[in-house]
Amino acid sequence: MNEGQDWIYSDIVKDHFLNPRNFLFGDESKFDFDAVGVVGNPICGDQMKMYIKVKNGKIEDIRWKTYGCASAIASTSALSELAKGKTLDEVVNISAKDIDDYLGNLPKHKFHCSVLGHQALADAVKKYRAE
Amino acid sequence: MVYLDYAATSPLLPEVITAMHEAEQKFFANASALHTPGHLAMNKIEETRKLLAQLINANPDEIIFTSGASEANNTVIRTFAGHKIYTSPLEHHSIDEAARVLGGNKKPALYSYMFANNEIGEILSIENIIKKAHKNGDYIHSDLTQVLGKLPINIKALDLDYATFSAHKIGGPVGVGALFIKDGAPFKSLIIGGNQEGKRRGTTYNTAGIIGFGAALKYAIKHKTWDIYDAKIRALRDGLAKRILEEIPGSSLNTDITPGKSLPNILNASFQAAEGESIQLYLDAEGIIVSTGSACASGDIKPSHVLMAKTGDAEVAHSSIRFSFGLDNTEEDVKKVMQVLPGIINRLQKISTIERES
Ligand code: FES
Numbered sequence: 001m002n003e004g005q006d007w008i009y010s011d012i013v014k015d016h017f018l019n020p021r022n023f024l025f026g027d028e029s030k031f032d033f034d035a036v037g038v039v040g041n042p043i044c045g046d047q048m049k050m051y052i053k054v055k056n057g058k059i060e061d062i063r064w065k066t067y068g069c070a071s072a073i074a075s076t077s078a079l080s081e082l083a084k085g086k087t088l089d090e091v092v093n094i095s096a097k098d099i100d101d102y103l104g105n106l107p108k109h110k111f112h113c114s115v116l117g118h119q120a121l122a123d124a125v126k127k128y129r130a131e
Numbered sequence: 132m133v134y135l136d137y138a139a140t141s142p143l144l145p146e147v148i149t150a151m152h153e154a155e156q157k158f159f160a161n162a163s164a165l166h167t168p169g170h171l172a173m174n175k176i177e178e179t180r181k182l183l184a185q186l187i188n189a190n191p192d193e194i195i196f197t198s199g200a201s202e203a204n205n206t207v208i209r210t211f212a213g214h215k216i217y218t219s220p221l222e223h224h225s226i227d228e229a230a231r232v233l234g235g236n237k238k239p240a241l242y243s244y245m246f247a248n249n250e251i252g253e254i255l256s257i258e259n260i261i262k263k264a265h266k267n268g269d270y271i272h273s274d275l276t277q278v279l280g281k282l283p284i285n286i287k288a289l290d291l292d293y294a295t296f297s298a299h300k301i302g303g304p305v306g307v308g309a310l311f312i313k314d315g316a317p318f319k320s321l322i323i324g325g326n327q328e329g330k331r332r333g334t335t336y337n338t339a340g341i342i343g344f345g346a347a348l349k350y351a352i353k354h355k356t357w358d359i360y361d362a363k364i365r366a367l368r369d370g371l372a373k374r375i376l377e378e379i380p381g382s383s384l385n386t387d388i389t390p391g392k393s394l395p396n397i398l399n400a401s402f403q404a405a406e407g408e409s410i411q412l413y414l415d416a417e418g419i420i421v422s423t424g425s426a427c428a429s430g431d432i433k434p435s436h437v438l439m440a441k442t443g444d445a446e447v448a449h450s451s452i453r454f455s456f457g458l459d460n461t462e463e464d465v466k467k468v469m470q471v472l473p474g475i476i477n478r479l480q481k482i483s484t485i486e487r488e489s
Contacts, residue, residue, distance in 0.1 A: 008412070014416075017409075017412065018413075018416055020482075023482045024482065025478075025481045025482060026481045038484075044425075044426035044427050044432045044434075044449075046406070046427065047484040047485065048484065049484050065482050065483065065484045066482060066483070066484060067404060067406055067449075067483045067484045067485050068406055068409070068427065069406055069408040069409055069425070069427035069428070070408055070409050070412045071427075072427075073409060073482075109430060109431075109432060112432075113427070
């Protein structure tokens with residue numbers, strides 16, 4: 001899974017796990033968002049939420065929340081960095097593989113929850129467009 | 132490092148390292164051989180057998196060595212292949228999965244009920260099961276892996292037909308276990324082909340491993356480790372439990388810490404709205420080593436079957452952490468845990484998609 005390193009996940013996952021970027025700490029009223037996407041994970045009981053603020057068709061700012069594992073935290077943190085400043089079309093096109101590549105190959109059994117953020121983000125964009 | 136995962140495995144005792152080192156040099160010969168070095172190796176193996184027999188109050192002839200607890204458990208279940216097999220809901224997978232695959236409807240039946248559970252430390256009251264089994268002419272096996280060295284064991288008084296033990300939970304090496312088979316109880320070899328263990332288990336003796344097990348048993352007998360667990364370790368465990376409940380909102384215990392209800396060295400707790408693998412790995416980053424029953428942390432993405440059986444609530448498992456103490460732990464270790472745990476839980480609860488209730 002991660003031979004030759006002393007931690008279970010790659011260094012970049014570890015960094016995003018220990019120092020997650022853009023998470024929404026506490027009450028969601030603390031972030032002035034335009035839309036929120038939600039996705040549940042039936043496999044292990046995890047949940048993910050993505051909050052987006054949109055300006056001129058671009059993700060101006062982004063926050064997230066999760067009740068998930070280290071890999072879910074790290075990959076969502078990474079995704080939030082990847083998404084910032086991108087157009088809505090661009091962010092819905094970020095693929096699971098992009099996240100996986102960025103994070104340096106997640107363990108296979110963690111793939112399902114590491115793409116949750118991506119689904120939540122797509123859901124947020126869909127809701128934003130529906131408004 | 133603060134190591135609190137002793138129920139998973141324990142580091143080798145210094146006495147064990149010394150004994151095994153000596154064994155590798157002096158007792159390398161095949162213990163089944165007739166020559167002198169072989170004979171000397173066999174003597175050392177028999178020494179371990181006697182120590183275990185003494186500690187659990189059995190006859191040495193009633194004990195065989197195995198590659199570990201899972202093999203010992205599998206051996207008993209396989210002996211009853213095709214027979215009715217009853218198990219407690221808290222059994223290790225080497226029992227419940229084997230029973231599912233191999234169980235049938237023939238009589239006599241086998242009951243496999245562990246004495247104490249590894250995840251929550253619960254002590255099961257199996258006296259009635261034992262009586263019931265024997266009244267009906269059935270047999271009873273108990274997995275005593277977590278009990279050895281932690282509580283006094285008297286196999287004869289318990290009236291068990293089979294019992295499982297493991298070396299690496301008491302400071303011995305991984306890869307060595309033992310199975311008690313009551314004289315006259317049915318038995319089928321798992322590994323056929325060889326005269327070892329009185330024809331009960333083929334394969335060359337793991338002399339160094341068994342000698343290491345012997346050194347760990349000697350340590351347990353000499354220091355009456357069950358008394359240390361009952362006093363010093365229980366106090367540490369209970370102290371941690373108290374502080375968790377007092378200082379961490381949304382926490383609850385999955386272990387009943389009332390004396391007699393659980394092993395004194397295991398504490399399983401849940402932290403509402405915080406996921407177990409994340410807690411485990413944040414603690415790991417602080418040098419604190421624990422385990423979790425969260426589905427996220429298991430290779431097959433299933434929550435702990437033990438916590439599910441006890442609570443029926445995947446949430447409890449999802450947010451559970453097991454702290455398991457060993458003889459080396461100190462007051463200082465508990466302090467270190469409580470320096471970081473409240474902050475970790477608070478942070479995870481604050482980023483969680485679900486609300487903490489209290
Ligand atoms: S959130 Fe459950 S495995 Fe990642």
